[in-house]
Amino acid sequence: MKxxxxxxxxxxxxxxxxxxxxxxDVDIFWLNYVPHQLVKEGIWxxxxxxxxxxxxxxxxxxxxxxxxxxxxxxxxxxxxxKPFMPTLNNWFENYERFLKLGGxxxxxxxxxxGTTQIFRNIFFLKxxxxxxxxxxGLLLLRMCLLRNEDSLFVYKxxxxxxxxxxAGFGYGQIDIYPTFxxxxxxxxxxxxxxxxxxxxxxLGALTKSYPLILMPxxxxxxxxxxxxxMKLLFAGIATLIILYxxxxxxxxxxxxxxxxxxxxxxxxxxxxxKSILFSSALVMGYILTLIHIYSRSHDSPTRFKLETxxxxxxxxxxxxxxxxxxxxxxITPLLxxxxxxxxxxxxLILFQIVSLALLRLQSTEQWAGLFAPLHPAxxxxxxxxxxxxxxFLSILNFQRITYRFFILITLLMIYRIIRKxxxxxxxxxx
Amino acid sequence: MKVSVKFPILFTLILVSLSTNRFIFxxxxxxxxxxEFSPKIYAKHTIxxxxxxxxxxxxxxxxxxxxxxxxxxxKIIFHLTSSVDSSKDIxxxxxxxxxVTDNWRLFRFPPTFDRKSYLYFFQxxxxxxxxKKNFYFYLESPGTTExxxxxxxxxxxxxxxGYSGGVSYLDSVPQEWYLLFQTYCAWQGDVKxxxxxxxxxxxxxxxxxxxxxxxxFIIFLALIYTNLxxxxxxxx
Numbered sequence: 001m002k003x004x005x006x007x008x009x010x011x012x013x014x015x016x017x018x019x020x021x022x023x024x025d026v027d028i029f030w031l032n033y034v035p036h037q038l039v040k041e042g043i044w045x046x047x048x049x050x051x052x053x054x055x056x057x058x059x060x061x062x063x064x065x066x067x068x069x070x071x072x073x074x075x076x077x078x079x080x081x082k083p084f085m086p087t088l089n090n091w092f093e094n095y096e097r098f099l100k101l102g103g104x105x106x107x108x109x110x111x112x113x114g115t116t117q118i119f120r121n122i123f124f125l126k127x128x129x130x131x132x133x134x135x136x137g138l139l140l141l142r143m144c145l146l147r148n149e150d151s152l153f154v155y156k157x158x159x160x161x162x163x164x165x166x167a168g169f170g171y172g173q174i175d176i177y178p179t180f181x182x183x184x185x186x187x188x189x190x191x192x193x194x195x196x197x198x199x200x201x202x203l204g205a206l207t208k209s210y211p212l213i214l215m216p217x218x219x220x221x222x223x224x225x226x227x228x229x230m231k232l233l234f235a236g237i238a239t240l241i242i243l244y245x246x247x248x249x250x251x252x253x254x255x256x257x258x259x260x261x262x263x264x265x266x267x268x269x270x271x272x273x274k275s276i277l278f279s280s281a282l283v284m285g286y287i288l289t290l291i292h293i294y295s296r297s298h299d300s301p302t303r304f305k306l307e308t309x310x311x312x313x314x315x316x317x318x319x320x321x322x323x324x325x326x327x328x329x330x331i332t333p334l335l336x337x338x339x340x341x342x343x344x345x346x347x348l349i350l351f352q353i354v355s356l357a358l359l360r361l362q363s364t365e366q367w368a369g370l371f372a373p374l375h376p377a378x379x380x381x382x383x384x385x386x387x388x389x390x391x392f393l394s395i396l397n398f399q400r401i402t403y404r405f406f407i408l409i410t411l412l413m414i415y416r417i418i419r420k421x422x423x424x425x426x427x428x429x430x
Numbered sequence: 431m432k433v434s435v436k437f438p439i440l441f442t443l444i445l446v447s448l449s450t451n452r453f454i455f456x457x458x459x460x461x462x463x464x465x466e467f468s469p470k471i472y473a474k475h476t477i478x479x480x481x482x483x484x485x486x487x488x489x490x491x492x493x494x495x496x497x498x499x500x501x502x503x504x505k506i507i508f509h510l511t512s513s514v515d516s517s518k519d520i521x522x523x524x525x526x527x528x529x530v531t532d533n534w535r536l537f538r539f540p541p542t543f544d545r546k547s548y549l550y551f552f553q554x555x556x557x558x559x560x561x562k563k564n565f566y567f568y569l570e571s572p573g574t575t576e577x578x579x580x581x582x583x584x585x586x587x588x589x590x591x592g593y594s595g596g597v598s599y600l601d602s603v604p605q606e607w608y609l610l611f612q613t614y615c616a617w618q619g620d621v622k623x624x625x626x627x628x629x630x631x632x633x634x635x636x637x638x639x640x641x642x643x644x645x646x647f648i649i650f651l652a653l654i655y656t657n658l659x660x661x662x663x664x665x666x
Contacts (some may be wrong), residue, residue: 003656003659003660003663004660006656007653007656007657007660010649010652010653010656011653013649014646014649014650014653017642017645017646017649018646021638021642056587056588056589057589101588101595102588102589102591102593102608103460103589104458104460104593105456105458105459105460107455107456107457107484108457108458108484111484115634116634116635117634117635117638118631118635119631119632119635119638119639119642120635120638120642123638123642364455373631374628374631374632375624375627375628375631377455377485377615377617378617378619378624378627380455380456381453381454381455381615381616381617382453383453
């Protein structure tokens with residue numbers, strides 16, 4: 001067994017290593033530039049820095065930066081790997097100059113002066129993601145071993161997880177951070193540590209805000225009495241307040257915009273009928289789930305059921321909110337755990353991934369363009385799926401059809417998960 | 431039943447050849463929609479923009495044109511020159527306003543019905559020497575009056591345009607706003623030139639690439655060793 005785990009670890013490591021230095025998205029620049037101010041100038045309040053220098057670019061309502069824990073973690077790793085990135089200062093100085101003049105598209109970032117060490121910079125800037133990614137893998141292994149589930153199957157799925165490989169190691173985005181804390185919170189529930197579990201969700205929300213929507217569920221699930229549920233919820237929120245407060249005071253509340261950035265938690269609301277209906281469906285689903293948890297209040301909480309509730313809510317979120325493709329990482333560990341108990345779910349997962357890819361990967365930058373650091377002009381000029389569809393079908397209609405298919409698949413998954421887990425969800429039998 | 435391989439290959443080739451603009455990429459332009467529009471361009475008035483092309487084979491320039499202004503029977507003339515002072519056109523194109531529409535189907539973001547303007551691209555044979563060269567393009571609409579003139583998408587926020595190296599002009603006078611425009615270059619090359627460029631970029635940081643390749647090789651060897659060990663264990 002150990003050798004099998006080692007084998008799949010090496011496979012996962014090799015895949016990630018082969019992609020890491022040679023692929024990137026434009027996000028990696030801003031993501032690392034702001035924490036770089038802490039490393040270089042000792043600027044601890046990134047929000048005030050953005051407000052002072054880039055107000056015209058960001059404005060009052062757009063996300064200045066990610067929540068504070070992301071800021072500190074990225075700065076910490078930049079500091080750690082600084083000796084291996086001697087040209088990083090120069091690279092970011094040129095990026096800052098470029099930004100202040102107006103910025104530009106992804107391709108122009110890649111031809112900025114200071115790109116002689118672009119591959120090593122991208123590699124080390126992404127390195128922290130490896131730690132969290134393998135951390136999730138180990139947690140999943142441990143969770144399955146404790147419950148006598150097929151741990152190797154789950155681990156294999158995680159090592160080959162296309163969402164992590166694409167969005168984490170291809171793009172360079174940090175969705176793996178909050179995902180790690182959500183998985184950790186489920187693991188801590190297994191160890192019967194409810195307060196640490198909710199604090200873990202709080203820490204996850206301090207990297208990217210989506211775990212916030214799971215906190216009320218966890219609080220209601222883990223404790224039976226209302227006062228204890230409130231204490232638990234308060235523990236989670238206090239985690240947020242402790243770290244956010246200094247930034248809110250320093251930046252005049254501006255830091256709070258990072259909690260509700262566009263396109264992450266329900267901010268895709270457009271005020272039309274469809275948006276109202278979808279948001280209502282999401283809220284109704286959430287309320288029904290909470291009611292269900294209350295109605296089963298005599299059950300003992302196990303990791304197993306909480307994970308199912310998390311999965312259902314996040315799938316509803318994906319169905320009814322305009323979620324970007326890279327956020328798919330959030331549900332993949334939960335899907336891997338569920339698929340180990342229901343192998344046929346893998347087919348639905350595959351359809352879901354394909355429809356999400358067709359729906360959201362709307363430009364070359366998101367396909368071959370990820371490898372533009374290797375050869376900007378060549379990779380940015382590669383055709384993508386819409387190039388071949390556009391002569392025959394309006395892209396808008398194609399996206400409408402694909403989105404309906406995606407919603408259908410997601411709702412089918414929810415139905416299947418509830419049906420498969422009905423004994424546990426309704427009768428408390430595990 | 432035997433199925434010939436020729437048909438899928440032929441089908442793929444037809445499919446590929448049907449699509450246009452396959453091997454081009456965006457050089458300038460942020461794909462942001464205009465938040466303002468220029469004064470009307472009519473008769474001898476012109477609106478223009480200078481820029482430096484980052485890549486060779488410049489082949490398309492796009493601007494936003496207000497839909498409502500395209501109802502008339504005028505035309506738009508596109509001029510591409512090497513500078514504001516130059517009178518010699520590198521490219522000159524004419525299009526009737528009735529023909530102006532979104533002619534680039536693959537938007538960065540899907541088009542919306544309530545959009546006030548079309549994104550229209552002027553396309554021309556790739557200019558092979560365009561890399562790092564200065565250009566100036568300007569538009570005019572002769573034969574129109576102030577009532578039937580055309581407005582083009584602009585912004586006063588430099589981050590919306592996303593290009594810092596040029597100046598927008600109205601009747602050859604520099605302006606403080608920015609004309610929203612996009613440029614595309616074509617990629618023309620072969621496999622050898624691509625590989626040569628990739629290797630050149632990799633070797634810019636020999637130290638890292640050497641250590642990185644060594645680590646990947648070690649991981650690969652470890653994987654083979656583990657696999658062999660597992661196979662031996664299975665046999666036993």
